[in-house]
Amino acid sequence: MGTATNISQIDEGLRSELQKKGIFVSSLEDLYNWGRRSSIWPLQFGLACCAIEMIATACARYDIDRFGAGLFRPSPRQADLMIVAGTVTKKMAPQVVRLYNQMAEPKYCITMGACSISGGPFKDGYNVLKGIDRYIPVDVHLPGCPPRPEALLHGLMKLQQKIDSQEIEKTAWYQKGLKREFPVPEFGPNGLNPPYNPEVFTPEQHREITVG
């Protein structure tokens, strides 16, 4: 993810001079993004042990509410951010994709922990999806097994940087004819069908690993 590119056009010196006089100058875009990034409501669900760390992040000691993301919503219609916290089994994957589809734009996704990034230690399991990025676009990949609460806060701050860098005129959800509906995989005879969504995911080329 790139750093914030959306920098205000106002001259820094002028701005600080005006600020001394008690006049705050900003662009509408900055104000708009400041509002958006300061109230990211996450979807309240957890899939495995990473959810315990997510709960710890929401509790008093780490307090994710300091960053405006403390209001965990029980409905996807009210949520801005999906934190995929834990192992996504093949049986659970369709529901996760459906929940993401049901969220209103603009929506973001953080994959929390090794499992939801790639399958993690269960990568070779017959029942585990090798990463939720096979079906939905992911904004922040957050490694760890599980990531500590500080890491989740760092991931959230990275997402806030990304939101800050978005421009209202160019963002996808204000364009006409946007249809961001990701196909929900179906249960097949030996796994999910399809195994990934080619529009958002390209499998890595298979490499032979030789030892010695």
Added chain:
Amino acid sequence: MKTLEEIKKDIESCYSDATVTVEGTSLVVPKERWLEVAKFLRTHPEYSLDYLSSVTGVDYKEYLEVVYHLYSIEKKEGPLAVKVRTDRQKGLVPSVTPFWRSAEFQEREAYDLVGIHFEGHPDLRRILMWDEFQYHPMRKDYVQEDQDRPEKEF
């Protein structure tokens, strides 16, 4: 608790034609006699093994095996490990759900993952994998799908 040899003698004195064998730390019971032996172990006052803690399905390539771990809460004894073997093609073992209700879900799991059919089970269907799944993933010859296969092979 009695030794395995004594248990074997007790069973064979009750059911003269039952050929129970001792293998290591467990009893091997032929599947034809398993219901009778289970009832004996469950109800006989000297054993009263009233708690079935686990039912495990194992694939040994030549045959399938079900391992039962029995405890007696009443006598504070156990575990007693009992093994029942069946063939791979149509793995059929009588269900012990009528004797131990805890067997119901565990037998469904052994059916789902190893493909052992339990005769007389009240509701034998998949418990972990989805209904459309066609294989038994804990079998040695199970081949996983390739999640990275190219799009044209979907």
